[in-house]
Amino acid sequence: MDLNNLYSQIITENSRAAHNRRPVPGATLSLEGNNPSCGDDIVLQVKIENGIIEDLGFVGTGCAISQASASLMIDLIKGKTVEEAKSLVDLYLRMIKGEADEKEYIDRLEDCSALAGVSKVPARVKCAVLAWHTLEDALNNQNV
Amino acid sequence: MLSQYYKKDFKILSKLENDMRLVYLDNAATTQKPDVVLAAVKRYYTADNANPHRGVYELAMRATDVHENARSVIAAFLNAERAEEIIFTRNATEALNLVAYSYGLANLKTDDEIAVAISEHHSNLVPWQRVAEATGAKIVYLYPNEQGEYTEEELTSKIGKSTKILAMAHVSNVLGIENPVKFATRLVHQNGGIAVIDCAQSVAHMKVDVRDIDADFVAFSGHKIYAPMGIGVLYGKYDLLDAMPPFLSGGDMISHVHESGTTYAKPPRKFEAGTCNLGDEAGLVEAIRYVERIDIDKIREHETELCKKALEGLNSLGGIDIYPSVSSKSRSLISFNIRGVHPHDAATIMDSYGVCVRAGHHCAEPLMERLGIGSCLRASFAIYNDMEDVDIFIRSVEQTRKVMGIGS
Ligand SMILES: Cc1ncc(COP(=O)(O)O)c(C=O)c1O
Numbered sequence: 001m002d003l004n005n006l007y008s009q010i011i012t013e014n015s016r017a018a019h020n021r022r023p024v025p026g027a028t029l030s031l032e033g034n035n036p037s038c039g040d041d042i043v044l045q046v047k048i049e050n051g052i053i054e055d056l057g058f059v060g061t062g063c064a065i066s067q068a069s070a071s072l073m074i075d076l077i078k079g080k081t082v083e084e085a086k087s088l089v090d091l092y093l094r095m096i097k098g099e100a101d102e103k104e105y106i107d108r109l110e111d112c113s114a115l116a117g118v119s120k121v122p123a124r125v126k127c128a129v130l131a132w133h134t135l136e137d138a139l140n141n142q143n144v
Numbered sequence: 145m146l147s148q149y150y151k152k153d154f155k156i157l158s159k160l161e162n163d164m165r166l167v168y169l170d171n172a173a174t175t176q177k178p179d180v181v182l183a184a185v186k187r188y189y190t191a192d193n194a195n196p197h198r199g200v201y202e203l204a205m206r207a208t209d210v211h212e213n214a215r216s217v218i219a220a221f222l223n224a225e226r227a228e229e230i231i232f233t234r235n236a237t238e239a240l241n242l243v244a245y246s247y248g249l250a251n252l253k254t255d256d257e258i259a260v261a262i263s264e265h266h267s268n269l270v271p272w273q274r275v276a277e278a279t280g281a282k283i284v285y286l287y288p289n290e291q292g293e294y295t296e297e298e299l300t301s302k303i304g305k306s307t308k309i310l311a312m313a314h315v316s317n318v319l320g321i322e323n324p325v326k327f328a329t330r331l332v333h334q335n336g337g338i339a340v341i342d343c344a345q346s347v348a349h350m351k352v353d354v355r356d357i358d359a360d361f362v363a364f365s366g367h368k369i370y371a372p373m374g375i376g377v378l379y380g381k382y383d384l385l386d387a388m389p390p391f392l393s394g395g396d397m398i399s400h401v402h403e404s405g406t407t408y409a410k411p412p413r414k415f416e417a418g419t420c421n422l423g424d425e426a427g428l429v430e431a432i433r434y435v436e437r438i439d440i441d442k443i444r445e446h447e448t449e450l451c452k453k454a455l456e457g458l459n460s461l462g463g464i465d466i467y468p469s470v471s472s473k474s475r476s477l478i479s480f481n482i483r484g485v486h487p488h489d490a491a492t493i494m495d496s497y498g499v500c501v502r503a504g505h506h507c508a509e510p511l512m513e514r515l516g517i518g519s520c521l522r523a524s525f526a527i528y529n530d531m532e533d534v535d536i537f538i539r540s541v542e543q544t545r546k547v548m549g550i551g552s
Contacts, residue, residue, distance in 0.1 A: 003547070004547050007547050007548065008547075040488075041518075062486065063487075063488040064486055064489045064548070065489065123492065123495075124488065124492055127488060
Protein backbone atom coordinates (compact mmCIF):
# COMPACT_ATOMS: atom_id res chain seq x y z
CA MET A 1 0.00 0.00 0.00
CA ASP A 2 1.24 3.47 -0.72
CA LEU A 3 1.57 5.08 2.68
CA ASN A 4 2.75 8.37 1.19
CA ASN A 5 -0.41 8.54 -0.83
CA LEU A 6 -2.65 7.74 2.14
CA TYR A 7 -0.92 10.36 4.22
CA SER A 8 -1.04 13.03 1.56
CA GLN A 9 -4.85 12.65 1.44
CA ILE A 10 -5.05 12.70 5.22
CA ILE A 11 -2.93 15.84 5.45
CA THR A 12 -5.08 17.59 2.87
CA GLU A 13 -8.17 16.57 4.78
CA ASN A 14 -6.79 17.81 8.10
CA SER A 15 -5.92 21.18 6.63
CA ARG A 16 -9.61 21.56 5.83
CA ALA A 17 -10.87 20.13 9.14
CA ALA A 18 -11.02 23.36 11.14
CA HIS A 19 -14.73 23.92 10.41
CA ASN A 20 -15.62 20.66 12.18
CA ARG A 21 -13.35 21.20 15.15
CA ARG A 22 -15.77 23.00 17.45
CA PRO A 23 -18.41 22.42 20.10
CA VAL A 24 -21.99 22.21 18.81
CA PRO A 25 -24.46 24.77 20.22
CA GLY A 26 -27.59 23.04 21.52
CA ALA A 27 -26.07 19.57 21.14
CA THR A 28 -28.45 16.75 22.11
CA LEU A 29 -25.66 14.17 22.47
CA SER A 30 -22.12 14.45 23.67
CA LEU A 31 -19.84 11.47 23.99
CA GLU A 32 -16.17 10.98 24.71
CA GLY A 33 -14.19 8.38 22.82
CA ASN A 34 -10.65 7.40 23.61
CA ASN A 35 -7.96 4.89 22.73
CA PRO A 36 -6.33 4.18 26.10
CA SER A 37 -3.25 2.65 24.50
CA CYS A 38 -2.47 5.74 22.42
CA GLY A 39 -3.92 8.64 24.34
CA ASP A 40 -6.19 9.68 21.44
CA ASP A 41 -9.13 11.41 22.96
CA ILE A 42 -12.08 13.09 21.27
CA VAL A 43 -15.40 14.49 22.36
CA LEU A 44 -18.06 14.24 19.71
CA GLN A 45 -21.14 16.44 19.92
CA VAL A 46 -24.27 15.81 17.91
CA LYS A 47 -27.49 17.75 17.50
CA ILE A 48 -30.46 15.65 16.41
CA GLU A 49 -33.86 17.11 15.58
CA ASN A 50 -36.84 15.09 14.35
CA GLY A 51 -34.60 12.14 13.54
CA ILE A 52 -32.24 14.23 11.43
CA ILE A 53 -28.61 14.82 12.42
CA GLU A 54 -28.55 18.57 12.05
CA ASP A 55 -25.08 19.31 13.29
CA LEU A 56 -21.90 17.59 14.53
CA GLY A 57 -18.56 18.78 15.83
CA PHE A 58 -15.56 17.37 17.65
CA VAL A 59 -12.85 18.55 19.99
CA GLY A 60 -9.83 16.66 21.21
CA THR A 61 -6.41 15.46 20.24
CA GLY A 62 -5.03 12.54 18.36
CA CYS A 63 -3.04 11.40 15.39
CA ALA A 64 -3.59 12.63 11.85
CA ILE A 65 -5.62 9.52 10.98
CA SER A 66 -8.05 9.84 13.89
CA GLN A 67 -8.50 13.57 13.32
CA ALA A 68 -9.03 13.24 9.56
CA SER A 69 -11.50 10.42 9.99
CA ALA A 70 -13.52 12.44 12.52
CA SER A 71 -13.72 15.42 10.20
CA LEU A 72 -14.60 13.34 7.12
CA MET A 73 -17.28 11.56 9.12
CA ILE A 74 -18.87 14.83 10.13
CA ASP A 75 -18.99 16.10 6.54
CA LEU A 76 -20.63 12.86 5.44
CA ILE A 77 -23.14 12.44 8.26
CA LYS A 78 -24.41 16.00 8.58
CA GLY A 79 -28.03 16.23 7.36
CA LYS A 80 -28.59 12.48 7.29
CA THR A 81 -31.28 10.62 9.23
CA VAL A 82 -30.23 8.59 12.24
CA GLU A 83 -31.03 5.39 10.34
CA GLU A 84 -28.92 6.42 7.34
CA ALA A 85 -26.10 7.41 9.64
CA LYS A 86 -26.10 4.01 11.34
CA SER A 87 -25.94 2.29 8.00
CA LEU A 88 -23.05 4.49 6.83
CA VAL A 89 -21.15 3.85 10.07
CA ASP A 90 -21.59 0.14 9.52
CA LEU A 91 -20.31 0.39 5.93
CA TYR A 92 -17.32 2.50 6.99
CA LEU A 93 -16.33 0.07 9.74
CA ARG A 94 -16.52 -2.79 7.21
CA MET A 95 -14.39 -0.81 4.77
CA ILE A 96 -11.69 -0.27 7.39
CA LYS A 97 -11.71 -3.99 8.15
CA GLY A 98 -11.24 -4.63 4.44
CA GLU A 99 -14.62 -6.37 4.20
CA ALA A 100 -16.68 -3.90 2.15
CA ASP A 101 -17.28 -3.81 -1.56
CA GLU A 102 -15.13 -1.14 -3.19
CA LYS A 103 -17.80 0.16 -5.54
CA GLU A 104 -20.31 0.42 -2.70
CA TYR A 105 -18.07 2.36 -0.36
CA ILE A 106 -16.72 4.73 -2.99
CA ASP A 107 -20.30 5.43 -3.95
CA ARG A 108 -21.83 5.85 -0.50
CA LEU A 109 -18.93 7.02 1.68
CA GLU A 110 -17.77 9.68 -0.77
CA ASP A 111 -14.54 11.35 0.49
CA CYS A 112 -14.34 8.98 3.46
CA SER A 113 -13.28 6.25 1.04
CA ALA A 114 -9.87 7.97 1.01
CA LEU A 115 -9.24 6.12 4.28
CA ALA A 116 -9.78 2.64 2.80
CA GLY A 117 -6.01 2.19 2.75
CA VAL A 118 -5.96 2.02 6.54
CA SER A 119 -7.22 -1.57 6.24
CA LYS A 120 -3.65 -2.41 5.15
CA VAL A 121 -2.16 -0.83 8.29
CA PRO A 122 -3.75 -2.99 11.02
CA ALA A 123 -1.98 -1.16 13.86
CA ARG A 124 -3.84 2.03 12.94
CA VAL A 125 -7.36 0.67 12.49
CA LYS A 126 -8.31 1.83 15.97
CA CYS A 127 -7.35 5.40 15.06
CA ALA A 128 -9.48 5.37 11.94
CA VAL A 129 -12.56 4.04 13.74
CA LEU A 130 -12.42 6.09 16.96
CA ALA A 131 -14.84 8.84 15.91
CA TRP A 132 -17.12 6.37 14.14
CA HIS A 133 -17.43 4.06 17.13
CA THR A 134 -18.09 7.10 19.28
CA LEU A 135 -20.91 8.18 16.95
CA GLU A 136 -22.29 4.64 16.87
CA ASP A 137 -22.37 4.54 20.68
CA ALA A 138 -23.98 7.98 20.83
CA LEU A 139 -26.72 7.00 18.35
CA ASN A 140 -27.42 3.68 20.03
CA ASN A 141 -27.71 5.28 23.44
CA GLN A 142 -29.71 8.33 22.50
CA ASN A 143 -32.91 7.07 24.07
CA VAL A 144 -31.52 5.99 27.39
CA MET B 145 31.58 -2.76 17.08
CA LEU B 146 30.31 -5.31 19.54
CA SER B 147 27.05 -5.75 17.63
CA GLN B 148 28.74 -7.41 14.66
CA TYR B 149 29.55 -10.36 16.90
CA TYR B 150 26.17 -10.60 18.55
CA LYS B 151 23.60 -9.84 15.85
CA LYS B 152 23.97 -13.34 14.49
CA ASP B 153 22.87 -14.83 17.81
CA PHE B 154 19.34 -13.54 17.20
CA LYS B 155 17.57 -15.31 14.33
CA ILE B 156 14.73 -12.83 14.14
CA LEU B 157 17.18 -10.06 13.23
CA SER B 158 18.36 -11.79 10.08
CA LYS B 159 14.81 -12.22 8.80
CA LEU B 160 13.46 -9.59 6.46
CA GLU B 161 10.31 -7.70 7.41
CA ASN B 162 8.39 -6.70 4.27
CA ASP B 163 11.62 -7.27 2.30
CA MET B 164 13.49 -4.87 4.56
CA ARG B 165 16.16 -5.15 7.18
CA LEU B 166 14.51 -5.22 10.61
CA VAL B 167 15.73 -2.23 12.62
CA TYR B 168 14.44 -3.19 16.03
CA LEU B 169 14.59 -0.19 18.36
CA ASP B 170 11.89 -1.12 20.86
CA ASN B 171 14.18 -2.91 23.27
CA ALA B 172 12.84 -1.07 26.30
CA ALA B 173 9.49 -2.76 25.62
CA THR B 174 11.05 -6.17 25.14
CA THR B 175 14.33 -7.50 23.76
CA GLN B 176 14.79 -10.22 21.17
CA LYS B 177 15.97 -13.62 22.39
CA PRO B 178 19.30 -15.21 21.43
CA ASP B 179 19.41 -18.83 20.26
CA VAL B 180 21.15 -19.97 23.45
CA VAL B 181 18.18 -18.80 25.52
CA LEU B 182 15.65 -20.56 23.31
CA ALA B 183 17.80 -23.70 23.45
CA ALA B 184 17.91 -23.57 27.24
CA VAL B 185 14.12 -23.49 27.45
CA LYS B 186 13.90 -26.43 25.08
CA ARG B 187 16.60 -28.29 26.99
CA TYR B 188 14.64 -27.95 30.20
CA TYR B 189 11.49 -29.40 28.64
CA THR B 190 13.30 -32.15 26.79
CA ALA B 191 15.56 -33.26 29.64
CA ASP B 192 14.50 -32.06 33.07
CA ASN B 193 10.77 -31.32 33.15
CA ALA B 194 8.76 -32.34 36.22
CA ASN B 195 6.95 -30.47 38.96
CA PRO B 196 9.61 -29.25 41.39
CA HIS B 197 9.29 -29.83 45.13
CA ARG B 198 6.42 -32.24 44.58
CA GLY B 199 8.03 -35.51 43.59
CA VAL B 200 10.50 -37.89 45.19
CA TYR B 201 11.65 -39.42 41.92
CA GLU B 202 14.90 -38.34 40.33
CA LEU B 203 13.41 -36.32 37.47
CA ALA B 204 11.50 -34.16 39.95
CA MET B 205 14.73 -33.70 41.88
CA ARG B 206 16.42 -32.49 38.70
CA ALA B 207 13.60 -30.03 38.06
CA THR B 208 13.95 -28.79 41.63
CA ASP B 209 17.66 -28.32 41.02
CA VAL B 210 16.95 -26.24 37.90
CA HIS B 211 14.59 -24.06 39.93
CA GLU B 212 16.93 -23.57 42.89
CA ASN B 213 19.98 -23.15 40.70
CA ALA B 214 18.19 -20.37 38.82
CA ARG B 215 17.55 -18.67 42.13
CA SER B 216 21.26 -18.82 43.00
CA VAL B 217 22.35 -17.50 39.60
CA ILE B 218 19.99 -14.54 39.91
CA ALA B 219 21.07 -13.87 43.49
CA ALA B 220 24.69 -13.72 42.36
CA PHE B 221 23.77 -11.55 39.36
CA LEU B 222 22.12 -8.99 41.66
CA ASN B 223 24.71 -9.47 44.39
CA ALA B 224 22.01 -10.51 46.87
CA GLU B 225 23.21 -11.88 50.18
CA ARG B 226 21.32 -15.14 49.87
CA ALA B 227 19.34 -17.07 47.28
CA GLU B 228 16.24 -17.10 49.49
CA GLU B 229 15.89 -13.40 48.76
CA ILE B 230 14.95 -14.15 45.14
CA ILE B 231 11.28 -14.76 44.33
CA PHE B 232 10.06 -15.78 40.91
CA THR B 233 7.10 -13.91 39.46
CA ARG B 234 5.61 -13.54 36.00
CA ASN B 235 7.12 -10.09 35.43
CA ALA B 236 8.12 -6.83 37.12
CA THR B 237 4.48 -5.81 37.43
CA GLU B 238 3.61 -8.87 39.48
CA ALA B 239 6.71 -8.39 41.62
CA LEU B 240 5.77 -4.78 42.39
CA ASN B 241 2.17 -5.77 43.15
CA LEU B 242 3.46 -8.41 45.53
CA VAL B 243 5.34 -5.76 47.51
CA ALA B 244 2.41 -3.32 47.46
CA TYR B 245 -0.23 -5.80 48.54
CA SER B 246 1.85 -7.80 50.98
CA TYR B 247 4.26 -5.29 52.53
CA GLY B 248 2.21 -2.18 51.79
CA LEU B 249 -1.16 -3.34 53.11
CA ALA B 250 0.45 -4.79 56.24
CA ASN B 251 2.58 -1.78 57.11
CA LEU B 252 0.81 1.38 55.99
CA LYS B 253 -1.70 3.31 58.02
CA THR B 254 -3.59 6.59 57.75
CA ASP B 255 -1.37 9.59 57.00
CA ASP B 256 1.74 7.53 56.29
CA GLU B 257 3.40 8.68 53.09
CA ILE B 258 4.47 6.79 49.99
CA ALA B 259 7.00 8.78 47.96
CA VAL B 260 6.55 7.92 44.28
CA ALA B 261 8.68 9.33 41.45
CA ILE B 262 6.35 10.91 38.89
CA SER B 263 8.23 9.15 36.09
CA GLU B 264 7.31 5.69 37.38
CA HIS B 265 5.87 3.15 35.00
CA HIS B 266 2.22 2.56 35.88
CA SER B 267 3.25 -0.76 37.40
CA ASN B 268 5.17 1.02 40.18
CA LEU B 269 2.50 3.67 40.60
CA VAL B 270 -1.02 2.27 40.26
CA PRO B 271 -0.50 -0.45 42.91
CA TRP B 272 0.63 2.30 45.31
CA GLN B 273 -2.41 4.40 44.51
CA ARG B 274 -4.62 1.42 45.28
CA VAL B 275 -2.80 0.56 48.49
CA ALA B 276 -2.95 4.21 49.56
CA GLU B 277 -6.68 4.17 48.99
CA ALA B 278 -7.08 1.01 51.03
CA THR B 279 -4.95 2.16 53.97
CA GLY B 280 -5.49 5.92 54.10
CA ALA B 281 -1.83 6.55 53.33
CA LYS B 282 -0.92 9.50 51.12
CA ILE B 283 1.11 9.57 47.94
CA VAL B 284 3.76 12.26 47.69
CA TYR B 285 5.09 12.66 44.16
CA LEU B 286 8.71 13.42 43.39
CA TYR B 287 9.41 15.61 40.36
CA PRO B 288 12.51 15.73 38.16
CA ASN B 289 14.09 18.96 36.96
CA GLU B 290 14.45 20.09 33.33
CA GLN B 291 17.34 17.70 32.84
CA GLY B 292 15.15 14.79 33.92
CA GLU B 293 17.05 14.48 37.20
CA TYR B 294 15.72 14.08 40.73
CA THR B 295 17.85 16.52 42.69
CA GLU B 296 18.98 15.92 46.26
CA GLU B 297 17.03 19.03 47.14
CA GLU B 298 13.79 17.59 45.77
CA LEU B 299 14.33 14.27 47.52
CA THR B 300 15.27 15.85 50.83
CA SER B 301 12.23 18.10 50.79
CA LYS B 302 9.78 15.26 50.07
CA ILE B 303 11.18 12.30 52.00
CA GLY B 304 10.78 12.62 55.76
CA LYS B 305 9.56 11.03 58.97
CA SER B 306 6.17 10.12 57.48
CA THR B 307 7.70 8.40 54.45
CA LYS B 308 7.19 4.67 54.89
CA ILE B 309 7.87 3.62 51.31
CA LEU B 310 9.84 5.04 48.41
CA ALA B 311 8.91 3.80 44.93
CA MET B 312 11.44 4.73 42.28
CA ALA B 313 12.83 3.24 39.10
CA HIS B 314 16.56 2.78 38.77
CA VAL B 315 16.10 4.09 35.22
CA SER B 316 12.83 5.53 33.88
CA ASN B 317 11.50 3.90 30.74
CA VAL B 318 10.91 7.36 29.24
CA LEU B 319 13.70 9.59 30.58
CA GLY B 320 16.28 6.82 30.24
CA ILE B 321 18.85 8.17 32.69
CA GLU B 322 19.96 6.71 35.99
CA ASN B 323 18.06 7.98 39.02
CA PRO B 324 19.92 8.73 42.29
CA VAL B 325 18.55 5.57 43.91
CA LYS B 326 21.44 5.19 46.34
CA PHE B 327 20.95 8.65 47.75
CA ALA B 328 17.15 8.24 47.87
CA THR B 329 17.42 4.86 49.57
CA ARG B 330 19.80 6.17 52.22
CA LEU B 331 17.46 9.06 52.87
CA VAL B 332 14.38 6.89 53.26
CA HIS B 333 16.27 4.53 55.58
CA GLN B 334 17.35 7.44 57.78
CA ASN B 335 13.67 8.20 58.15
CA GLY B 336 12.73 4.64 58.97
CA GLY B 337 11.11 3.73 55.65
CA ILE B 338 11.94 1.22 52.93
CA ALA B 339 12.84 1.57 49.22
CA VAL B 340 11.25 -0.29 46.31
CA ILE B 341 13.47 0.08 43.26
CA ASP B 342 12.14 -0.89 39.84
CA CYS B 343 15.10 -2.16 37.85
CA ALA B 344 13.14 -3.24 34.76
CA GLN B 345 15.00 -0.71 32.60
CA SER B 346 18.43 -1.07 34.16
CA VAL B 347 19.31 -4.75 34.52
CA ALA B 348 20.03 -5.24 30.83
CA HIS B 349 22.05 -2.06 30.51
CA MET B 350 24.14 -1.54 33.63
CA LYS B 351 25.32 -3.31 36.74
CA VAL B 352 22.57 -3.68 39.34
CA ASP B 353 23.96 -4.39 42.80
CA VAL B 354 21.13 -4.59 45.33
CA ARG B 355 23.50 -4.34 48.28
CA ASP B 356 25.33 -1.35 46.86
CA ILE B 357 22.01 0.42 46.29
CA ASP B 358 20.86 -0.98 49.63
CA ALA B 359 17.37 -1.43 48.14
CA ASP B 360 14.81 -3.27 50.23
CA PHE B 361 12.98 -4.59 47.17
CA VAL B 362 14.03 -4.76 43.53
CA ALA B 363 11.89 -5.90 40.60
CA PHE B 364 12.67 -6.75 36.99
CA SER B 365 11.26 -8.67 34.02
CA GLY B 366 13.22 -11.38 32.22
CA HIS B 367 11.88 -10.41 28.81
CA LYS B 368 13.70 -7.08 28.85
CA ILE B 369 17.04 -8.82 29.35
CA TYR B 370 16.98 -11.32 26.46
CA ALA B 371 14.95 -13.95 28.39
CA PRO B 372 11.46 -15.22 27.54
CA MET B 373 8.25 -13.41 28.41
CA GLY B 374 6.48 -14.68 31.50
CA ILE B 375 9.35 -14.79 33.98
CA GLY B 376 10.12 -11.99 36.41
CA VAL B 377 12.01 -11.50 39.63
CA LEU B 378 11.46 -9.87 42.97
CA TYR B 379 14.44 -9.39 45.26
CA GLY B 380 13.61 -8.60 48.86
CA LYS B 381 15.72 -8.39 52.01
CA TYR B 382 15.20 -11.64 53.85
CA ASP B 383 14.01 -10.26 57.16
CA LEU B 384 11.39 -8.12 55.45
CA LEU B 385 10.17 -11.06 53.36
CA ASP B 386 10.07 -13.27 56.43
CA ALA B 387 7.83 -10.82 58.29
CA MET B 388 5.44 -10.23 55.37
CA PRO B 389 2.10 -11.99 54.89
CA PRO B 390 1.69 -14.11 51.73
CA PHE B 391 0.47 -12.51 48.50
CA LEU B 392 -1.13 -15.37 46.55
CA SER B 393 -2.00 -18.52 48.43
CA GLY B 394 -2.44 -22.17 47.53
CA GLY B 395 -0.04 -24.99 46.74
CA ASP B 396 3.71 -24.86 47.40
CA MET B 397 3.57 -21.84 49.70
CA ILE B 398 2.42 -23.63 52.83
CA SER B 399 4.11 -25.37 55.70
CA HIS B 400 0.99 -27.18 56.98
CA VAL B 401 -2.68 -26.90 56.20
CA HIS B 402 -5.31 -28.07 58.70
CA GLU B 403 -9.04 -27.65 58.97
CA SER B 404 -8.35 -25.03 61.58
CA GLY B 405 -5.83 -23.02 59.59
CA THR B 406 -2.53 -22.87 57.75
CA THR B 407 1.09 -22.15 58.51
CA TYR B 408 3.19 -20.81 55.70
CA ALA B 409 6.51 -21.83 54.22
CA LYS B 410 9.55 -19.62 54.72
CA PRO B 411 10.60 -17.22 51.94
CA PRO B 412 10.99 -17.55 49.04
CA ARG B 413 8.42 -20.34 48.81
CA LYS B 414 5.89 -18.42 50.87
CA PHE B 415 5.60 -16.11 47.86
CA GLU B 416 5.68 -18.68 45.08
CA ALA B 417 2.18 -20.09 45.16
CA GLY B 418 1.43 -22.66 42.48
CA THR B 419 3.70 -24.25 39.91
CA CYS B 420 6.50 -21.97 38.75
CA ASN B 421 7.64 -21.29 35.20
CA LEU B 422 10.79 -23.42 35.21
CA GLY B 423 11.34 -23.47 31.47
CA ASP B 424 11.62 -19.71 31.41
CA GLU B 425 13.69 -19.66 34.58
CA ALA B 426 16.18 -21.82 32.67
CA GLY B 427 15.93 -19.29 29.83
CA LEU B 428 16.58 -16.41 32.20
CA VAL B 429 19.66 -18.12 33.61
CA GLU B 430 21.01 -18.52 30.09
CA ALA B 431 20.20 -14.88 29.29
CA ILE B 432 22.11 -13.73 32.36
CA ARG B 433 25.08 -15.89 31.38
CA TYR B 434 24.89 -14.39 27.89
CA VAL B 435 24.99 -10.85 29.27
CA GLU B 436 27.79 -11.73 31.68
CA ARG B 437 29.86 -13.30 28.89
CA ILE B 438 29.68 -10.08 26.91
CA ASP B 439 30.14 -7.98 30.07
CA ILE B 440 27.50 -5.51 31.15
CA ASP B 441 29.94 -2.57 31.16
CA LYS B 442 30.77 -3.22 27.51
CA ILE B 443 27.06 -3.40 26.69
CA ARG B 444 26.56 -0.07 28.37
CA GLU B 445 29.44 1.50 26.50
CA HIS B 446 28.12 0.19 23.20
CA GLU B 447 24.55 1.41 23.77
CA THR B 448 25.76 4.78 25.02
CA GLU B 449 27.72 5.22 21.81
CA LEU B 450 24.68 4.33 19.66
CA CYS B 451 22.53 6.73 21.64
CA LYS B 452 25.05 9.50 21.29
CA LYS B 453 25.14 9.05 17.52
CA ALA B 454 21.33 8.94 17.36
CA LEU B 455 21.02 12.10 19.46
CA GLU B 456 23.49 13.90 17.18
CA GLY B 457 21.50 12.78 14.17
CA LEU B 458 18.19 13.93 15.62
CA ASN B 459 19.63 17.26 16.70
CA SER B 460 21.10 17.88 13.27
CA LEU B 461 17.70 17.32 11.62
CA GLY B 462 16.15 20.10 13.70
CA GLY B 463 12.48 20.31 14.62
CA ILE B 464 12.84 17.49 17.14
CA ASP B 465 11.93 17.72 20.83
CA ILE B 466 13.94 15.39 23.05
CA TYR B 467 12.95 14.44 26.62
CA PRO B 468 14.96 15.40 28.59
CA SER B 469 16.34 17.89 26.10
CA VAL B 470 19.76 18.09 27.67
CA SER B 471 21.51 15.69 29.95
CA SER B 472 25.12 14.91 30.61
CA LYS B 473 24.12 11.40 31.65
CA SER B 474 24.41 8.40 29.38
CA ARG B 475 21.28 6.67 28.17
CA SER B 476 20.29 3.60 26.25
CA LEU B 477 17.02 5.05 25.02
CA ILE B 478 15.78 8.31 23.53
CA SER B 479 12.27 9.70 23.95
CA PHE B 480 11.38 12.38 21.44
CA ASN B 481 8.77 13.98 19.23
CA ILE B 482 8.95 15.24 15.68
CA ARG B 483 7.43 18.70 15.96
CA GLY B 484 4.11 18.85 14.16
CA VAL B 485 3.76 15.08 13.78
CA HIS B 486 1.71 12.87 16.07
CA PRO B 487 3.90 10.00 17.33
CA HIS B 488 1.52 7.35 15.98
CA ASP B 489 1.74 8.74 12.49
CA ALA B 490 5.51 8.93 12.83
CA ALA B 491 5.79 5.33 14.05
CA THR B 492 3.63 4.08 11.17
CA ILE B 493 5.76 5.87 8.60
CA MET B 494 9.02 4.79 10.25
CA ASP B 495 7.73 1.21 10.23
CA SER B 496 7.47 1.44 6.45
CA TYR B 497 11.28 1.82 6.53
CA GLY B 498 11.67 -1.26 8.71
CA VAL B 499 12.19 0.77 11.89
CA CYS B 500 10.36 -0.38 15.03
CA VAL B 501 9.97 2.37 17.61
CA ARG B 502 7.43 2.74 20.36
CA ALA B 503 4.80 5.49 20.20
CA GLY B 504 2.44 6.35 23.01
CA HIS B 505 2.45 7.28 26.64
CA HIS B 506 4.76 4.39 27.58
CA CYS B 507 2.62 3.51 30.61
CA ALA B 508 3.86 6.70 32.26
CA GLU B 509 0.91 9.07 31.86
CA PRO B 510 1.66 11.22 34.94
CA LEU B 511 5.11 11.96 33.48
CA MET B 512 3.59 12.76 30.08
CA GLU B 513 1.26 15.25 31.75
CA ARG B 514 4.23 16.73 33.52
CA LEU B 515 6.12 17.06 30.24
CA GLY B 516 3.03 18.65 28.73
CA ILE B 517 2.70 16.04 26.00
CA GLY B 518 0.15 13.29 25.43
CA SER B 519 2.59 10.87 23.93
CA CYS B 520 6.00 10.55 22.35
CA LEU B 521 8.26 8.31 20.33
CA ARG B 522 10.95 6.18 21.93
CA ALA B 523 13.96 4.51 20.34
CA SER B 524 15.71 2.10 22.67
CA PHE B 525 18.89 0.17 22.05
CA ALA B 526 20.33 -3.25 22.79
CA ILE B 527 23.52 -5.19 22.26
CA TYR B 528 22.66 -6.20 18.68
CA ASN B 529 21.96 -2.72 17.34
CA ASP B 530 24.67 -1.10 15.24
CA MET B 531 25.52 2.20 13.58
CA GLU B 532 23.69 1.17 10.42
CA ASP B 533 20.51 0.81 12.52
CA VAL B 534 21.09 4.33 13.78
CA ASP B 535 21.58 5.64 10.22
CA ILE B 536 18.39 3.98 8.99
CA PHE B 537 16.56 5.29 12.05
CA ILE B 538 17.66 8.87 11.37
CA ARG B 539 16.75 8.58 7.70
CA SER B 540 13.30 7.28 8.63
CA VAL B 541 12.73 10.30 10.86
CA GLU B 542 13.79 12.54 7.99
CA GLN B 543 11.39 10.73 5.64
CA THR B 544 8.57 11.04 8.16
CA ARG B 545 8.90 14.79 8.11
CA LYS B 546 8.82 14.74 4.31
CA VAL B 547 5.72 12.54 4.13
CA MET B 548 3.97 14.76 6.65
CA GLY B 549 4.88 17.84 4.65
CA ILE B 550 7.13 19.37 7.29
CA GLY B 551 10.32 21.29 6.72
CA SER B 552 10.15 20.98 2.94
C1 LIG C 1 10.37 0.88 34.25
C2 LIG C 1 9.42 -0.26 33.99
N1 LIG C 1 8.82 -0.86 35.03
C3 LIG C 1 7.98 -1.88 34.88
C4 LIG C 1 7.68 -2.36 33.63
C5 LIG C 1 6.68 -3.46 33.52
O1 LIG C 1 7.23 -4.59 32.98
P1 LIG C 1 6.29 -5.85 32.71
O2 LIG C 1 5.24 -5.39 31.76
O3 LIG C 1 7.21 -6.85 32.14
O4 LIG C 1 5.73 -6.27 34.02
C6 LIG C 1 8.28 -1.78 32.51
C7 LIG C 1 8.03 -2.29 31.15
O5 LIG C 1 7.20 -1.96 30.39
C8 LIG C 1 9.16 -0.70 32.70
O6 LIG C 1 9.73 -0.10 31.67
